[in-house]
Amino acid sequence: MKLELGYIYIKDIQFAEKSKVENGTLYVNKEEIKALVMEDQNFKSVEVELAKPGDSTRIMPVKDVIEPRVKVEGPGGIFPGMVSKVQTVGSGKTHVLKGAAVITTGKIVGFQEGIIDMTGTGAEYTPFSKLNNLVLVCQPVEGLKQHEHEKALRFAGYKIAIHLGELARTLVPDESEVFETPTVKEGFKLYPELPRVAYVLMLQSQGLMHDTYVYGVDAKQSLTTMLYPTEIMDGAIVSGNCVSACDKNTTYHHINNPVIHDLFSEHGKTLNFVGVIITNENVYLADKERSSDWSAKLAEFLGLDGVIISQEGFGNPDTDLIMNCKKIEAKGIKTVIITDEYAGRDGSSQSLADADVSANAVVTGGNANEVINLPALEKVIGYTSVADIIAGGFSGSLHEDGSITAELQVITGATNEMGFNKLSAR
Amino acid sequence: MKESLRSITEQKAFAFCSFFSLNLIFLLNLSIIVICYKNLLKKSKRKGFDMIITNNDWVYEKYKNCSNHNMFFIEGSYKDVLIKTRDKIHEGYELLTHPLSSSLKPNETPFKSIIISENKDKLNMDSLIIIENSIMSWEKFNNEKLKLNFTKQIIEDFKLIDLTVLESALNKK
Amino acid sequence: MVKEIERAGIPVVHMCTVVPISLTVGANRIVPTIAIPHPLGNPALTMEEEKDIRRNLVARALRALETEVTEQTVFEK
């Protein structure tokens, strides 16, 4: 399967009469976006705001971050089975508004967290402070239940991202990149000497506000299975997970999965990137056993030499991570696992809730309990009072002057477990 | 841990019941339990089905009369639920759901529901390691006492998340 | 703990319920016991029956101390 990504680099975002992309600036008609969102009667009202790198702006609580893309050639559309029809994506050509993003924010439940600061200390810990963001602040109608509210917000984000992506359909990309994954047979023929490597991608799947969708299917209902890496670049996986801001994967993380990109950069040179094994992190322990059994079985069946495993979330996924690692190593397949840590505010506690001697190669995204101070910023998009009951924060977190003292775990994407950031710990 | 005298004697009675087959002492103990603690002890017990240990009244109300689950309601904290689960595992019950389910941290959500198997057996190593690590994780997070002022709405949100996360496992039946 | 006693030159038998942990911490002579809250007894039985179980377990521990071992050994009976 072969896919060409055409990057249209976005350096600025402005409101304007007509939505269009012109020499690096994304112009957005505010009313047009509002009208689109309000098509969903679950919403009472919506605000549309801009947040650009360096602005003295704080966005919270952040539900999801989505990158505008459009399929210009090849079957299917972005977010298959979710927004577009169910069709196998991942081949042909896709254009990307690289440097832009749609951010959804909204109070689904009182305690939800997730901060993006566009400047100051907080900006260093989230990749989204470097993007030109269109932020949707949606108010639900009275009495809307959490399930419906979460779903409405999720789809609002996708809809607007797809709408903005359309603006790039006819543009000429500033830069293109081609990704190709051979079939297993071709792979053997093309790269007989290279080590066969796959990526085991663990998806959060624990229930309301903890779910991930693959071609529209809730991951907790699926057995471990395979994807071509390029399918993920067309939005085959989307996030419905909005708890534990620092290590949940946003839709932006999924569609720009760093492990996939870095494995492709070595593909055909030092390794043969065979594909992606996706597996879930269910509450039921028997599911954890079954899913990790299947990951190991698939890894063996594909004749792999090595895998990279990334988990998502805190606590119980450590058990799945160690199960996947142990069982795959037991097949004689070498593993490297990517995780983050909750080592306490002084860094002296046990980082993971599970451990095994076979997990001897670990990459860490940092200690999420580290306390940081976020300066007061001029503008806040979203709901300021939430910071008081924000995970990792405490009532003292939001000071009168608007500054916040809280743990790193309140920052969206801060200790991402796909290895999206450079933050680490020793 | 707010483990009152009531629940200690309740544990002893419960342990005796599960060991004896249906004979006089069992019935005697059961009746004693029923008489003394009927209102306090919102607990129903049928053999052969899995058991939900919870301090979330939404879970209790919803599933107390449901045919294929026993309920063990605890008026206490997230940690009390973990400690009760650990004692059960020490007695040979098996853990069916992960005690650290959901991404909510142990010093944030006050509610936790856990399912254990009803069929007693030899000590289950995996269950033991998971419950002990979960208790250590609870201790680790609660080094920092979060001074969170929960409104009624937020308490209900936490109850809802605990219920829905539990149901993502219950629908397995 | 068991390793430090062994290191001090005193033969030691580790009577414990969770054998895998005992192996992990390096015990060389291990006797598996009944249950965590009551390793050398069983409250469901009479006092005499409990003492009998305890007697067998302790006897087995003494036998373990009298047995030469070259590696970690679990004395099942």
Added chain:
Amino acid sequence: MIKVVQYINQFFANVGGEEMAHIPAEVRTEIVGPGLAFQQAFKDEAKIVATIVCGDSYFNENLEEAKKTILEMIKEYNPDLFIAGPAFNAGRYGVACATIAAEVKEQLNIPVLTGMYKENPGADMFKNKVYIVSTKNSAVGMKDAVKKMAPLALKLAKGEKILSSAEEGYLPNGIRVNFFEKERGSKRAVNMLLSKLQDKEFETEFPMPDFDRVEPNKAVKDITKAKIALVTSGGIVPKGNPDHIESSSASKFGKYDIDGVMDLTEETYETAHGGYDPVYANLDADRVLPVDILREFEQQGKIGSLHRYFYTTVGNGTAVKSSKAFAAEFSKELKQDGIDAVILTST
């Protein structure tokens, strides 16, 4: 100007090799051996005002005495910073450096720094107590060691914030500190996998706990003559827990006299352990500490005798907290009391 005292052994002070390892501690006011390299690195920010030279054998064989005299010597100069070594892979020298550094830090409360190869026994013993810079395994690595130790030493003396072990070059000490790498996590993972696949050396960013091995002792010749001692991590203590042993991660162990005690009863003994349901142990502590049976065996001549004292602590939690220090201490006592074998019970 930061005043520094450095500790080195007989070899680095050019007194001699193993044959001179017995020399007691002495003070030199001129700069000696590695001190030159350190002084150059300090330029005028710090000055080595004295160097303590001590033989490795002397230090390790007269531990208490050596520690006391060296502390006195150091106090005289009341330095702002104390440096020991670097010891590279010299075992006894490494243990001496780490021991004296920890002692100075504890007693004199001044910043201390030492350095050695990561496999030096001194490293494992003290890396969680004092900063130990990771050096090469021989004196060939002196230049590199000073390049790492000098700046970190100055930072410690000036009370500046100490960054992660990866940035400052000290051995990981169990305290996780965040920092920004050059490459993103996924790239580091790919590189790590490639090294692992090619069986090249790589460094995990989060080490999993592991356990070393101790060989089994010879069996007891004649159990009927043997003096048996009881030890437990199940937390059995006299009623009321007189020494207040904590219910988890205990900070002490108990030593209790059971002379004449034939049976542990609900009125006399209980458990302090917080890691399991205490009901059964409180009802009859023999279920954890089999005193009743051992007394029976003692009378029947099946064992020589049951030791007068039993030792107890609380080993709470699946990852059994290595109460290494307790066991090392009471094992010495057991040895002195002529104990032939120990029965250790755990819950």
